[in-house]
Amino acid sequence: MIATPGAIVRLVAITILTVVIETAGVSGIRAIGGNADLIPLVVGAVALWSGCITGAAVGFATGLLLDMLLGQQVGASSLVLTPLGYMVGRYGEQNEPSNALLPIPVAAATTAAYLAGIAIVSFLLAFDAHLSIYAFRDMFLTIVLNSILALPTFWLIRRILRPVLRVDPVRRKRRATPIESGPIGLRGLEV
Numbered sequence: 001m002i003a004t005p006g007a008i009v010r011l012v013a014i015t016i017l018t019v020v021i022e023t024a025g026v027s028g029i030r031a032i033g034g035n036a037d038l039i040p041l042v043v044g045a046v047a048l049w050s051g052c053i054t055g056a057a058v059g060f061a062t063g064l065l066l067d068m069l070l071g072q073q074v075g076a077s078s079l080v081l082t083p084l085g086y087m088v089g090r091y092g093e094q095n096e097p098s099n100a101l102l103p104i105p106v107a108a109a110t111t112a113a114y115l116a117g118i119a120i121v122s123f124l125l126a127f128d129a130h131l132s133i134y135a136f137r138d139m140f141l142t143i144v145l146n147s148i149l150a151l152p153t154f155w156l157i158r159r160i161l162r163p164v165l166r167v168d169p170v171r172r173k174r175r176a177t178p179i180e181s182g183p184i185g186l187r188g189l190e191v
Helices: 005-024 038-050 052-070 076-094 103-125 133-164
Strands: none
Touching: 005 038, 005 052, 005 133, 038 052, 038 076, 038 103, 038 133, 052 076, 076 103, 103 133
């Protein structure tokens, strides 16, 4: 991602809108017995399209803003979302994210890692944390709902970030032209 003032404004707007929409409306809506969670979806989408450093920065800012808005222990969400954004961004840098269905497994993995990380951090920081079988059911349903919401969310984030990206992640690399030569054993000899 090219670090221009326009790119920074876009990332700040994405971060603020995501946290506000999550806390104001989406977290209270139940569908198929679970809640959708936009936070790991948006952090994963920004990291996949724009890289590991931007993903880590957006993860940290989103987590910090979320904790301050909800009055939770400040830094708990940032502790989980920062490495999550970095790892998804690193995956996007190493592997070409040109497959149209790539957002679905990335969203599922990002949501699973976020929920597991939040559970671990809450157990480490709180004395009164309890775990039941219903928590695992809710985690599974959240992963399923986020996988359903993955395609439109990743499409929207890519559409917002496309003007400031260095390379459009959807366009595939062109294959090199094949070498025109004789039989297999004589390739490279230009016979």
